[in-house]
Amino acid sequence: MSDLTHFNEEGRARMVDISDKEITKRTARAISSVEVNEEIYTKIRAGQIGKGDVLQVAQIAGIMAAKNTADIIPMCHPLPLSGVDVAFDWIVKEQTYTLKIEAAVKTTGRTGVEMEALTCASATALTVYDMCKAVDKGMVIGPTYLKEKTGGKSGDFSRESNDR
Amino acid sequence: MSDLTHFNEEGRARMVDISDKEITKRTARAISSVEVNEEIYTKIRAGQIGKGDVLQVAQIAGIMAAKNTADIIPMCHPLPLSGVDVAFDWIVKEQTYTLKIEAAVKTTGRTGVEMEALTCASATALTVYDMCKAVDKGMVIGPTYLKEKTGGKSGDFSRESNDR
């Protein structure tokens, strides 16, 4: 049965013991997004074509955040990540400009990398906001969610999309 | 005119020079949320009533992330924060259980704390996910956005809500 396993007997938080879990290959993919206005969309695109690149800074921020996940999330186990990748896609519909972010993380370890993928996607989105906030502070980040995970005893997880 | 001020002449990123900006009091409020299923909602509530407290761990994670914003967001200026607070609210409608997160950050400095508030709210939400993911990995984080800022030359900013 599922349970909030981060809580110990006295109701206080602990980093759960994973010593007896097997070392296996594990992957996770997380999605986030930033909805921007037309001016920001146009400027990021121009920057991407030229030399400046909002997405590049954001991507590097995401990768570094993935490595620091155990510092940011208190009960996360430190994990030696073996690969991190961030991909972008623009979804332009009528007057809305949405930058889709997909973060993929791999490890060979005793626990999964869901938090690393979610933290990577979040830091990437936050950095896009930071790079563009002088133009408009009305950008909206997310929804942010886990798209897929593989490996580990709890089995694989996958969701089609987050249609809202 | 507004511009992507993080890019220097050669199109590469820099931390913009704020030496000539005035030191003033600045505040920012950011919103995030986590949509959970009924089982998680019930367990968090029970923990909140008893001694264990998902929200407490999440809140502390948010406060610590606010302090580390300049480490997470590459072009952010380091700022000596003078106050950080995180508040929660549950919005329960029919079959949906949404934990609203509001992060408030203050400083007296040369630039605003929008990124600190957004990073705080994001880390809080990510930690809620981490604490509860053994129950269900289908939680959805966000939308995450700036609700309000005050202080600084660019003036105040405020948005009613993010109704989507």
Next chain:
Amino acid sequence: MSDLTHFNEEGRARMVDISDKEITKRTARAISSVEVNEEIYTKIRAGQIGKGDVLQVAQIAGIMAAKNTADIIPMCHPLPLSGVDVAFDWIVKEQTYTLKIEAAVKTTGRTGVEMEALTCASATALTVYDMCKAVDKGMVIGPTYLKEKTGGKSGDFSRESNDR
């Protein structure tokens, strides 16, 4: 024969080579404490019963510090911790109120986690001090010591208590 193995030939510090040590399960338990006055004792207890919880913040600080031990202690090897737990106990005798802290750390690695347990207990105690210092700055931390370790070539270690 025992020796100060952190020093190299020229008398300068180095991180000793553990490449040839075996990967085994290792645990360590460390003890610390904070002696507080009656007012603090009463307020912490009240907070523990309600929703606010000095011990919860302190415990999270301890767990995060355990993960950062290799950043705090210069010659410590970085270790992928597999579990961290912090427990509390109040010892009230006549006019003295002592909060006992026990930190337990586990890893599967090439070297022990004594420093992680001691750092965890110390950060927990320091955070108790920080949370309560507005009431009284006369609190006393410690003694802090290793209670027990298992695993590794140097064998197990255990001490009954530290009666002083």
Next chain:
Amino acid sequence: MSDLTHFNEEGRARMVDISDKEITKRTARAISSVEVNEEIYTKIRAGQIGKGDVLQVAQIAGIMAAKNTADIIPMCHPLPLSGVDVAFDWIVKEQTYTLKIEAAVKTTGRTGVEMEALTCASATALTVYDMCKAVDKGMVIGPTYLKEKTGGKSGDFSRESNDR
């Protein structure tokens, strides 16, 4: 009246707002100690006279920890330290060998540096333990306490010693 000011209305932790506190010079001194056996005492002394120096590594660890206090202690405000110093003294009585550690920290800021001084003294002591634990794991750290503080609205604090 004194109060646990780190707790907000809902009983959850926050970083208290210090925006309205004055910027003044502030100092703090904290004491810790490590009780070692004769073999360790002799070896540290020999190292100090020769080229290797346990105390030097410990001292540097203490100074770096002082700078990282706001990362280690969750509700601590980040402060731009203007000076940190660590001094040692040996107290040898009959069969006990005690290394006294005194950490002194200065800042010009809106809040005091008690936690920085206590964290500095603790990290210094922990590093002494780490450097010498191959010889004996029975060392005892502390008591650790605030000796003195100056500056700020709450006034000066001083204690003669911690005779136990």
Next chain:
Amino acid sequence: MSDLTHFNEEGRARMVDISDKEITKRTARAISSVEVNEEIYTKIRAGQIGKGDVLQVAQIAGIMAAKNTADIIPMCHPLPLSGVDVAFDWIVKEQTYTLKIEAAVKTTGRTGVEMEALTCASATALTVYDMCKAVDKGMVIGPTYLKEKTGGKSGDFSRESNDR
């Protein structure tokens, strides 16, 4: 008379007290370089023209390292940097391909930013090495030196170049 001011009376390191130094605007510029072979030169240039950009990753690494200088250099004071910029130039002579790196850092504070500029330039160069080492490990970093500083009581400093 000049002196190694980082050492205290007992010959051990301390973070020198700057409480009485004035808060003024301070700048520093540091130079580093990476000498690469023709294949790496050609590939970086191609990447710079297209979308991939070794220099962009390196530049971001430099900026983030500037912010972390007080964590990397033990006796450095933490400083709230107000601006960081990294510029590149290629010097191609006969068979040698040298990437020149110039880091510029600004603050308004009690001490200079020479170390921040030097650390920024070094991290930028190290990252260029990391990005290209799969092609050739024979790259040479530096010489690395301070080109210029302004502000502060010790006066301005400037050197024409480092012709060796």
Next chain:
Amino acid sequence: MSDLTHFNEEGRARMVDISDKEITKRTARAISSVEVNEEIYTKIRAGQIGKGDVLQVAQIAGIMAAKNTADIIPMCHPLPLSGVDVAFDWIVKEQTYTLKIEAAVKTTGRTGVEMEALTCASATALTVYDMCKAVDKGMVIGPTYLKEKTGGKSGDFSRESNDR
């Protein structure tokens, strides 16, 4: 064929996937140096003979930086270092005083420790500069380069010296 493997298809940086690389013992040695004037040379030597020790602080900075390499270099994989050592040598020729720095790093992992050795040597050199810059800011760091590596699929690497 060699390639800039840090770039993904869209020309943006990623942390390359090393999941399928073998876990083997790996070592790397890197060289850096600091050229100082006679006054600094004399004072460092005196400090080394007495109790203060520029080299000791620098060495500790180098070891700690080796452990933080994956935080400083964006695309570096986190690695559990098993040993780090820093050695010094003075080369005095006519009017030039050069402090040679050699950093040696070991791990058992999926990728090499070249960046850890280079980062260690660089941080050591930067710290020497920081400790002595009150005497003279004209010191020159480097050249900094990889001297040797062993282990891993790409084979061993070695260079005689860097005679320029």
